[in-house]
Amino acid sequence: MSNLEELTLFLKVIRTQLPYIDGTHLFNDILINMLLLNKFTFSINTHVLDGDVKIDLPTNNDIQNSFIKIGYKQVDSYVDVNLSKIGAKCHVYSLPYEFDTFFDLTNSFRRGNFDKVRCLAMHDIHPFEHDYFKIISQDFPFLQKLTVINSEPQKNKQHSSTLITFAQLNELYLMDVHIDYVEQFLFETNTRLPRLNYLTINYEPLAIVTNNFMNDAARFNCSQLRNIYICEPFVRPENFHSYFTSL
Template sequence: MEREQKEEEGESSKRAINIGTMTSLDEILIHMPRLNKFTFSIVSQTVNKYIKIDLPSNDNIQSSFLDRGYNHVGSYADFNSTTNVARCHVYSLPYRFEIFINLNNFFTGGMFNKVRCVFMNDTSSFEHELFALVSQAFPYLEKLYVCNLQAQKNKQHSSTLIVFSHLVKLILSPAHVNYAEQFLFEENTRLPRLIELTIEYETLAIVTNNFTNDAARLNCANLQNIHIVGSFVRPEIGIGGCTFDRPLLGEFYSYENDFATHTSLKENGVIDRRCYRQESGAGATRNDG
C-alpha cells in the first residue's frame, strides 16, 4: 500500500506542470465560450520540497494542447534540482507577442519575428551556442536581459561570430563577468546598433581593464548611456561617446511593467516578478531622486 502511494505521488508530481498549465488555460477559456481563436504564452511554475519533480517531455506537453485542438504549439520545460522548482513555457505558434520571457538552456529555437524584447535567466551557465541560437531565433531583437551568475564552462568560443543586428539595449545584471566578455568583445559578438548598456561597475572595470583596453571598443562605439548597477566612482575615461549615469534601476522596473502586461492572464505574473526582484535586488539600489 505504501509503495503504491509513493508511486502515485511520483506520478502526480510528473504531471504537475502539465496540469498547472492546462488548468490556467481552462480557467481562461471557460469565460470565453464564443472565442474562435486564442493566442497565448503561458509560463507555469511548480514547487515541491518533498518529492522530486519529473519533467514531462515536450511531446507530452504539446499533446495535452493537441487534445484541446491547439495544433501549433511550442514548449520547453526546466528543473532546478537545488530549489526543486520546475517551470514550463508553452506558447501558440506563430508567436504573436513582442516579449519572450524566461528563456533558458532548454529553449529549442524557432523563428520569432515579432519579438523585440527577450529575458534570459537560468541557474546553469549560458554558452556561446545558446546566444547564437537566440540571435537566429529573434532576428529583430532590440532589448535583451541576461541574468545568470554562473561562469561559462567553455571559455573557448566557437569560430561562429554572433550578430545582433537590431539590438539597441543590453542589460547584464545580475550576471557573471563572462557574459560581458561574451557580448562586448567584438571577437565573440557584434552589436552594431547598441546605444544603451546596463551593467555592474565591477564587471565593466574588469572587462575594460579599468577602461584601458580596446577589446570592447567596436561594440561600445555607439553607446550613448551606460546605466551602472550599484555604487561606483565615476571614471575619468569614458567609453565611446557615452555618459555614466548614477546608480539606477529604471530599466528593470519598466521591464517588470512589460512583463506583468505580458502575463496578465496568469496571476499578473506575481510569482515571476517576485523572483526577478529577488535576483536583481542583491547588487543594486533604486534611486528615485
C-alpha cells in the same frame, strides 16, 4: 464570455505545489465555455515552487499532448525541472508566436521563428554558451532589449570563430551575470552590437573586462553607448569618457 470569438493570454504564473498550467487546465477552466472561440493566442510561463513536498510534473511531451487533445496542434513548449531549490518551470505558447516579449528563455528552448519579439529575458542555472547566443541572434532577428541572468561561467571559453551580431539590439541588461557574459557581449571578437545604446551592469566586471577602460577588444561596442546605468557609486578614471565616446 461565452460569445467570445478571439482570446489572447500572456501569463506569468507562480504556483505552489501544483503542476504546470497545460491544455487540460485551460480547457476545463476557460475554453469549455467558449463555444464560439475561433482564435486562441497564448504564452504561459508557469513557475512551480515545489518546496519540501515532491509532486509529479508532466514532461514536455505531456504538455504538448494536452493541447493536441483539445484541438490545438500549433503549440510549442519547453520545461526545466533541474532548478535546484527554486522548483521547476514550463513555458508553452501558440505558434506562430504573436507577442513582442519572451520571458524565461532557458537552454531547453526549442528554437523557431520569433521575428515579432523585441524584448527577451534569458535565465538559467546552466551556462549559456557562445554558440547558443548565435542561435538566439538568428531566432530573434529584431531583438531590441535583452536581459541575461546567469551566474554560471561558460564552459566553452574557446569561442568559435563565428561572430554573433545582434543588429537591432538597443538595450542590454547584465546585472546578474558571471563576468564571462560581460566579455561575451562587449568583446567585438565575440559579438557585434552596432546599435547598442543602453547598458545596465555592475562596475567591477565592466572595469575588469575592459582592463580599466584600456582594452581595445570592447571599445567598439562600448563606443556606441549613450547611457550606462551602474547602481553602485564609483570614481570615474581619467580615460572613462574617452572609452565611452558617445556618452
